[in-house]
Amino acid sequence: MARIGVFVCHCGENIGRTVDCARVANELRDLPGVAHSVDYKYMCSDPGQSIVKQAIREKNLDGVIVAACSPHMHEKTFRRAVASEGLNPFLAEMANIREHCSWIHEDREKATDKAIEVCRSIVEKVKHNVPLETIRIPVTKRALVIGAGIAGIQAALDIADGGVEVVVVEKDPSIGGHMSQLSETFPTLDCSQCILTPRMVELYQHPNVKLITYAEVEEVSGYIGNFKVKIRQKARSVDADKCNGCGACAKACPNKKVPSEFDTGLGTRTAIYVPFPQAVPNIPVIDRAACALFRGRAKGLKKEACAKCREACSREAIDYDQQDTFIMQDIGAIVVATGYQLYSIGKDQPAGLTGYGEYGYGTIPDVIDGMQFERLASASGPTGGRIVRPSDGKEPKRIVFLQCIGSRDPAKGIEYCSKICCMYVAKHTMLYKHKVHDGQATVFYMDIRAAGKGYEEFTRRAIEEDGARYIRGRVSRLYRDGEVIKVQAFDTLSGEPILMDADMVVLATAMRPQPGIQLLAQTLSASYDQHGFFNEAHPKLRPVETNTAGIFLAGACQSPRDIPDSVAMASATAAKVLGMFSKDQLEREPTVARVDVSLCAGCFHCERVCPYGAITHLEIRDRKGNLVKVVADVNPGVCQGCGTCQATCPSKSVELSGFTDEQIYAAINALVL
Amino acid sequence: MAETSNGAFEPKVTAFVCNWCTYTGADLAGTSRLQMSPNVRIIRLPCTGRIDPLFIVKAFERGADGVIVSGCHPADCHYTSGNYHARRRFALFLELAGFMGIDPKRITFSWVSASEGGKWRDVVNDTVTRVRELGPFTAYRELAGKP
Numbered sequence: 001m002a003r004i005g006v007f008v009c010h011c012g013e014n015i016g017r018t019v020d021c022a023r024v025a026n027e028l029r030d031l032p033g034v035a036h037s038v039d040y041k042y043m044c045s046d047p048g049q050s051i052v053k054q055a056i057r058e059k060n061l062d063g064v065i066v067a068a069c070s071p072h073m074h075e076k077t078f079r080r081a082v083a084s085e086g087l088n089p090f091l092a093e094m095a096n097i098r099e100h101c102s103w104i105h106e107d108r109e110k111a112t113d114k115a116i117e118v119c120r121s122i123v124e125k126v127k128h129n130v131p132l133e134t135i136r137i138p139v140t141k142r143a144l145v146i147g148a149g150i151a152g153i154q155a156a157l158d159i160a161d162g163g164v165e166v167v168v169v170e171k172d173p174s175i176g177g178h179m180s181q182l183s184e185t186f187p188t189l190d191c192s193q194c195i196l197t198p199r200m201v202e203l204y205q206h207p208n209v210k211l212i213t214y215a216e217v218e219e220v221s222g223y224i225g226n227f228k229v230k231i232r233q234k235a236r237s238v239d240a241d242k243c244n245g246c247g248a249c250a251k252a253c254p255n256k257k258v259p260s261e262f263d264t265g266l267g268t269r270t271a272i273y274v275p276f277p278q279a280v281p282n283i284p285v286i287d288r289a290a291c292a293l294f295r296g297r298a299k300g301l302k303k304e305a306c307a308k309c310r311e312a313c314s315r316e317a318i319d320y321d322q323q324d325t326f327i328m329q330d331i332g333a334i335v336v337a338t339g340y341q342l343y344s345i346g347k348d349q350p351a352g353l354t355g356y357g358e359y360g361y362g363t364i365p366d367v368i369d370g371m372q373f374e375r376l377a378s379a380s381g382p383t384g385g386r387i388v389r390p391s392d393g394k395e396p397k398r399i400v401f402l403q404c405i406g407s408r409d410p411a412k413g414i415e416y417c418s419k420i421c422c423m424y425v426a427k428h429t430m431l432y433k434h435k436v437h438d439g440q441a442t443v444f445y446m447d448i449r450a451a452g453k454g455y456e457e458f459t460r461r462a463i464e465e466d467g468a469r470y471i472r473g474r475v476s477r478l479y480r481d482g483e484v485i486k487v488q489a490f491d492t493l494s495g496e497p498i499l500m501d502a503d504m505v506v507l508a509t510a511m512r513p514q515p516g517i518q519l520l521a522q523t524l525s526a527s528y529d530q531h532g533f534f535n536e537a538h539p540k541l542r543p544v545e546t547n548t549a550g551i552f553l554a555g556a557c558q559s560p561r562d563i564p565d566s567v568a569m570a571s572a573t574a575a576k577v578l579g580m581f582s583k584d585q586l587e588r589e590p591t592v593a594r595v596d597v598s599l600c601a602g603c604f605h606c607e608r609v610c611p612y613g614a615i616t617h618l619e620i621r622d623r624k625g626n627l628v629k630v631v632a633d634v635n636p637g638v639c640q641g642c643g644t645c646q647a648t649c650p651s652k653s654v655e656l657s658g659f660t661d662e663q664i665y666a667a668i669n670a671l672v673l
Numbered sequence: 674m675a676e677t678s679n680g681a682f683e684p685k686v687t688a689f690v691c692n693w694c695t696y697t698g699a700d701l702a703g704t705s706r707l708q709m710s711p712n713v714r715i716i717r718l719p720c721t722g723r724i725d726p727l728f729i730v731k732a733f734e735r736g737a738d739g740v741i742v743s744g745c746h747p748a749d750c751h752y753t754s755g756n757y758h759a760r761r762r763f764a765l766f767l768e769l770a771g772f773m774g775i776d777p778k779r780i781t782f783s784w785v786s787a788s789e790g791g792k793w794r795d796v797v798n799d800t801v802t803r804v805r806e807l808g809p810f811t812a813y814r815e816l817a818g819k820p
Contacts, residue, residue: 070700071717099703100715104794110711117714522748527694529788547693547787548751591719609722611753642752643723647762659718665731671714672685672735 002033002127005061006119007052009043009068011098016041018102020112024067027116033127035059044074049081056085063126064092067119070099072547073538088131090590090658095122117671124670128663132590135636139225140332141581142167146217146520149177151555151566152337153199158574159335160208164581167329168203169231170213174279175200177339181262181371183378183385185563186427187458193278193380200280212327214285220334220523223640224550225586227331235322237286238272242317245282250274252312258290260382264372266390267382272309272318276380286320293320333550333577334524336534337570338517340556343406343414343509345369353413356405359478359507365391366485367478367505369405370424377431387435389504392483396439396503399432400487401425402475403445406510414510414531419560421508422449426459428506429468441468442500444475444489452562471498478505511560526551534558544572549588552576591641591658593634599653600631606645606654607632614638615645684738684804686713688797689724691756694745694786701790709794710801713741720744722755726766729780730773734813739779739804741796746784756784774812779804 006028010016021039029037036059042048043066055061064087066078071094079089097115105111141164145156148170156166168175179185180200182192203209212231219230238249253270260269262276269275271291274284286309288294296305310318345362349355360367366389368376375381376388389396403425407418422445429441448470450456462468477488485505489498513532521528526546527535534553537545544552552573555566580586593606597620607615618633632654634645643656652661690696696717702709718724721744729740742763750756763782770777781800785793 070696070703072697072700096700096715099700101711103703103706104709105711106708107711114711114714121714121716525751525753527697527745527749527751527787530786535787547697609754609758611755640752642720642755643718644720644752644755644758647723647725648758656719656723659723661725664716664718664725664728667716668687668728668731669735671687671716672732672737 002063003035003059003061004033004063004065004123004126005052005055005059006034006037006123007043007055007064007066008037008039008097008119009048009066010039010041011068011102012042015068015098015102018105018108018111019097019115020108023112024097024115024119028119028123031120031123034123035061043068044077049078052078052081053085056082056087061087062091063129065095065119065122065126066092067095067097067115067122070094070096090132091126091129093122093126093129095119121667121670124666125663128660128666129658132657134587135590135592136585137225137588137637139581139584139586140227140330141165142329142331143333143335143577143581144169144217144227144229144329144331145335145337147171147177147337147339147555147557148175148203148211148213149337149339149555149566150179150196150199150563151339151561151570152177152335153203154567154570155335155337155554155573156209157199157203157206158571159577160206162574162578162581163208164578165208165210167210167212167331169215169217170211171216172275173214173236173283173285174275174281175203175211175213176276176278176280178371179563180276180278181264181374181378183374183381183431184427186423187452187454189427189430191379197278197280200278204280211281213281215327217520217523218326224588225332225580227334227550229329229331229334231327231329233325233327235324236283237288237318237320237322238284239317239319239322240281240283242315243283244315245274245284246314247274247284248312248314249284249309249318252308254306254308255290255292258287263375263382264369266372266375278380333552333580335552335554335570335573335577336520336524336526336557337554338514338520338557340511340560341514342369342371343512345405345507345509353406354411356412356507358476359402359405359505360480364478364480364485364505365389366396366503367507369507369509370421370428373428373506377428377435385435387432394503395436397436398500398502399439399441400485400500400502400505401428401441401443401508402505403443403508405507406512408446414512416531416560417449418511419449420511420562423452423455423458423562425506425508426450426462426468429462430466433466433468441466442502443468443470444473445470446472446474452564473498511556513557517557524548524551544569544576550580589641589658591656592636592639593641593643593645593654593656595632595634596653596655597631597633599651601651601653602630602632603650604632605648605650609644609648611642611644612638612640614640682805682809684712684801684809685736686739686741686797686800686804687732687737688713688715688741688743689718689721689728690715690741690785691720691744691751692717693720693751694749694784695743695793697787698785698789698793701788702793703790705790707790707794709797712801713797720750720752720755721759722752724759726762729766730775733775733779733810736810736814738807738810739781739800741781741783741800743781743783743785743793743796746786749786775810776807778807779810
């Protein structure tokens with residue numbers, strides 16, 4: 001007879017309010033095989049865990065059920081407690097009566113009945129649990145950082161400084177990310193480039209860092225400590241080893257009118273280009289869509305339409321025939337730092353977003369977004385830091401900023417707050433005032449969210465010292481009247497409609513995850529939310545981990561983040577990675593499949609459905625060495641424990657430890673009576 | 674099947690869900706305090722790929738009035754492809770359900786991701802409402818000669 005202990009947690013009032021925990025404990029006590037059943041206010045607390053440990057000792061328990069929160073929350077906690085008493089940790093399980101019961105039901109009687117049934121089902125399952133040993137796996141002590149904006153750079157440097165090799169993959173030709181485009185940063189107004197570029201150089205020169213720019217992660221296989229990553233190095237058309245970054249190629253390029261991505265379309269670049277002067281590495285790339293030679297080739301021209309850059313290059317570094325190549329890397333841990341994109345003010349909108357037709361869909365040239373304003377205000381920008389109208393180059397004397405464009409607007413497809421816009425709009429009004437002394441900045445806002453060290457003070461400074469006029473209200477329409485933009489709005493504090501003239505309008509558009517992030521998440525087997533931001537494992541206690549072991553999150557790929565937040569997250573991921581690498585072997589849960597060779601007929605259906613190739617062939621021989629049969633075998637180091645093999649096996653000769661048929665049927669039988 | 678004190682039919686629904694998407698999505702529904710029907714009991718499995726169609730039959734045999742099977746969306750499977758195997762398996766199973774005396778309307782297949790707490794609530798409520806309309810599942814009890 002089993003000797004199972006049941007421990008029902010009140011979770012303060014979280015469970016106790018809707019579930020009668022004492023009744024749950026009482027009813028469970030009468031079940032056959034239950035030797036002990038109690039309830040307690042906080043089972044996860046130290047005294048709570050002591051109750052569990054004491055009962056194991058005194059009642060000689062051989063199984064433990066903690067009825068409390070989700071196993072995702074505290075299964076590890078209780079398994080540790082159980083193990084400390086010498087009981088195999090896999091004889092302990094949790095019954096979820098908080099997330100799946102007390103929090104979602106109001107009827108106390110029904111919720112209590114449900115809690116009892118859920119506990120009973122787990123009790124029956126645990127009766128069939130067997131002791132399991134954790135699996136030890138080796139660790140490749142090399143990290144991969146995806147994305148080299150400020151978050152990726154910080155994470156990579158912190159890991160590399162810890163003495164571990166780091167591979168950094170950046171999709172753009174240069175590292176630096178969005179931060180390199182910014183003029184000055186809130187709340188200190190220090191120059192973005194001045195604080196970022198030294199870090200970029202440090203990364204480039206770090207002996208532990210292998211930097212792969214203009215490249216993307218194509219495939220990821222394996223598991224924590226043992227990932228195999230395939231990286232596509234896109235063809236630069238320039239031999240990076242020969243190039244010395246002299247810039248003669250770009251000077252020679254006849255196509256000088258390509259809109260510059262770095263300058264958000266406000267400036268131009270050549271077809272062979274370095275994104276910006278401080279780019280790292282300082283190696284150009286040919287934009288094949290804009291290059292006359294490649295366009296000629298695409299049309300099928302026999303002769304090269306242009307080869308000016310190759311002629312100009314004294315080091316013969318230009319290689320028009322360069323192809324994409326693939327780099328394979330063995331990786332132990334992955335940090336995702338892919339950052340964000342801005343809600344487009346153009347007409348083309350992704351599914352689910354409606355865009356802002358009322359603001360002219362970006363057809364009014366002097367309606368720009370926040371990043372374009374950054375480039376105008378930046379000393380390295382297309383205007384050398386002069387704030388002028390894109391349409392006629394005149395200085396705008398009346399500038400209007402609209403906050404929450406896309407953000408906090410469920411009707412337009414995004415309900416979340418983009419977090420940084422209140423602050424950067426305040427910054428923009430200051431930068432504007434510092435450059436256009438006789439100009440007037442007006443801000444239309446919903447609320448001012450300035451929570452952060454020095455943030456509220458910064459916003460007050462914009463209003464009180466730099467004279468920004470803040471109007472609480474929404475703008476309903478922007479339209480052109482000759483040279484001016486008419487701003488039609490409503491002041492929700494005074495209740496007055498407003499019609500005002502502006503020379504330039506800046507839209508603080510929402511932060512969205514990078515395009516293609518879902519594909520990357522699928523490659524990594526990590527989950528993402530309905531907007532495409534990566535999901536953290538726990539919003540409070542595991543904010544930089546994903547639910548996929550060995551994959552960590554830094555910066556705006558997880559949710560809108562400002563620079564200090566992104567840097568803090570990045571350092572946190574580095575701590576996690578270095579902690580993981582401090583051991584030579586990792587422990588993994590023993591949820592793996594095992595084959596009963598006496599039953600296996602060797603049909604190998606399991607081999608065909610296994611996503612990991614964990615099934616091997618095992619030859620069974622008699623004493624004389626004659627082959628009796630070939631059966632399936634599972635490599636426990638490769639098996640990840642999905643159990644697809646077991647559901648597929650016609651003879652039921654493969655079983656997933658922890659989720660055997662015996663256990664599941666026992667759970668089903670106990671649920672419905 | 675269960676009856677409350679006033680004799681009204683209260684359906685029992687067993688849900689087989691994967692650990693990574695739907696179980697976590699149901700956790701999120703809890704964290705978001707989304708109120709839903711208390712008639713569903715969840716059995717957690719690593720992946721929908723682990724779900725043997727016989728689990729469903731067993732649940733009905735034991736007296737469930739409805740079953741939910743839910744996992745990660747196509748392409749989002751934590752184990753890369755377990756949900757595809759599940760999808761094929763259950764497309765076939767639904768064809769056979771009628772033959773086994775189970776009205777396919779009693780079974781819900783769904784994809785609920787870790788961020789879709791609201792969708793999980795809808796799946797739960799819709800299934801319970803549908804099964805309530807269908808009435809108790811008695812076919813197997815009658816076969817076994819039970820009242």
